[in-house]
Amino acid sequence: MIIGYNPEDKVYLAVDCIIFGFDNEDLKVLLIQRDFEPEQGKWSLMGGFLKQNETLDDAAARVLHRLTGVHDIYLEQLYTFSEVDRDPVARTISTSYYAIINIEKYNEKISKKTNAKWFSLSEVPQLIFDHDDMLDKAIKRLRRRTSINPIGFELLPEKFTMRQLQKLYEAILNKELDKRNFVNKINSMDVLIKLKEKDMSSSTKGSFLYIFNEEQYNAKQDNHFYLKL
Amino acid sequence: MIIGYNPEDKVYLAVDCIIFGFDNEDLKVLLIQRDFEPEQGKWSLMGGFLKQNETLDDAAARVLHRLTGVHDIYLEQLYTFSEVDRDPVARTISTSYYAIINIEKYNEKISKKTNAKWFSLSEVPQLIFDHDDMLDKAIKRLRRRTSINPIGFELLPEKFTMRQLQKLYEAILNKELDKRNFVNKINSMDVLIKLKEKDMSSSTKGSFLYIFNEEQYNAKQDNHFYLKL
DNA sequence: CCAAAAGTGTTGAGAGTACACCCATGC
DNA sequence: GCATGGGTGTACTCTCAACACTTTTGG
Missing domain, CATH: 1.10.10.10 (Winged helix-like DNA-binding domain superfamily/Winged helix DNA-binding domain)
Incomplete structure (x- = not known):
């Protein structure tokens, strides 16, 4: 045993991705409908659990790729959410990432994937857990970034x-x-x-x-x- | 077992705090000298492990209080560091927080505590793990914030x-x-x-x-x- | 010829920046 | 009386914001 190291507890670690797209009209966000419990049928961000030998950045890229087929996208870490009861099943801490992609370029791939759908920001349904907060933070960050250098x-x-x-x-x-x-x-x-x-x-x-x-x-x-x- | 939930692995979760202070001359940062392995004798940020029933915000406040006696300080989450080998002992993911405090107000308390010392930004020694990166990010954030509204x-x-x-x-x-x-x-x-x-x-x-x-x-x-x- | 979108400059107000001299007092 | 830090205002530049008319061409 190593002195001074006293890890009190373990927790589950996840990532959630806020994917922005643009269809020449509205800014949209990509959501998936959950086909498993809890909260089956509800909409959520794309997420997944961290694996043992990857970084959070890696995990976010992997999740994004798995759920959309999209590769090589710039993902930026947003914030880590850690409310004790945010996930009712188990203590799960989630780091959110956001990315912006070209809808047309990827639409075909995405539509083949599981239950993914683009929502205009004004039409986003209520999301599971604290995903609303995540989306909110992502929008704010995107706006701020936009005025610093030409994203988009x-x-x-x-x-x-x-x-x-x-x-x-x-x-x-x-x-x-x-x-x-x-x-x-x-x-x-x-x-x-x-x-x-x-x-x-x-x-x-x-x-x-x-x-x-x-x-x-x-x-x-x-x-x-x-x-x- | 819940379908769709497949937490691949558990990891250790920690927080590290970047504490800024000002002595009427220089901007300083509070570091501690480790009195345990690994990296005993080296300087590091103040950190600790997350407990089962607290949020990261709580953990950061607790760590800060434990190591400095300081209470009721505004702490802001910075970034979560997750490189696989960032801590040589065990896979540990750390969320960094920063705070700014009044040196004079707390100096007495702090100096009684374990091995804590203020360093001018220009004189910061090499820190353990990726704590240099953390400090770097914190300084950048502090500067950006300063120009948005009057922190300080x-x-x-x-x-x-x-x-x-x-x-x-x-x-x-x-x-x-x-x-x-x-x-x-x-x-x-x-x-x-x-x-x-x-x-x-x-x-x-x-x-x-x-x-x-x-x-x-x-x-x-x-x-x-x-x-x- | 007209509807529909594209393209194009000027002006006024406010904010940012550069800059230099007098003041009060303890010694 | 002088050294030391405290206190103060103006002029120029640049950026932001408001604003309207002409051009093109397919139908």
Whole structure:
């Protein structure tokens, strides 16, 4: 026995993932309907238990992959929830993670999977345990992050219009933005490349497509952007 | 056995606390020298194991109290560290918390306790395990928080001078601030009460003392301050 | 020719930043 | 009378926010 080490008790450790997506209209979150007790039939975040030889980051990535088929997604740890009775079955402490993904890119895979469904933020049903709190924290964090540096490109197709990008920001921040101010601000960040190509699907005039200039972005990353909207 | 619940493994759960203090000169952090193996003699954050019937928040408060005698301190969860080999003895996952306290107010209590010592941020020795990372994250968080709303009053005596407050911000942000701009900004927040009393210890002229106007502060809390320095 | 979305600049207000001199007093 | 830290205001710049009209083209 090692002196000073006196682990009082063991507990179960889990991860839960808040997956955000965007469908060109609303910010959505991916939920699953539980097909097992407790709380069978209710909606919840995607979760799973930690394995012996993986980190929480690994576990979150594994759970996400198992339930959606999605790989190589940036996951960020949010907060660890530890209320004693949060899970009625056993003392379980859960670390929440959030990720943002492109709905179209993954939709096919996801829809084949078990009981997963996208919900607009305004239509999220009551979730099990403390998953509402988790979602809440995730939304707040996403909003804060959005104003620090340009997240959100992960949520769009490779080529996108200014309008789409604006709608995405509006969905995340849950408020309307002025078109001219938005364009000016985005352009001043200098992380987009304007293509000669136009998207003709949304208007007769057509709107220019942009791609994300990853190189520029990475170069500026450290300084932060402080895109205040 | 409950279907769908398949907890793969159990792990040990701990908390570690990063305690910041201020001595009118430097921002300091409270460390303890381990008097047990492993890593006996090395410096570490204050930590302990989670008990069966307490939350992580509770555990952090308990550990802090046990090792410093300090009560009723605002602790904020930082991040949960879960590298498989972070603790060589057993798989241990640790959730870090940080707090900021008034050194003078508690110094007597603390100095009686086991091996605890304040270190200026620039003089922190190498810490055990991943405690360096924890400290690093805490400093970053503290700096970010400082610019969102006026933290830091916790670190000062009840009555303090503008100069002290400025030094505190300089210590947290690790840069020099302009005296006039600082005073203007603080005054524009309208959360201090200027006393008629002066502190005569630092100069012949004496400098006015202030107290924190908690009521005003709480009233404004929600809107945030965005004290950009 | 008209409906529908795209595209584009200017102005005013407020916040941030840089900057220098006088004041009070103990010694 | 002088050394030491305390106290104070202004001018410039930059960013944010509000705001409206023209362009394109498919139908």
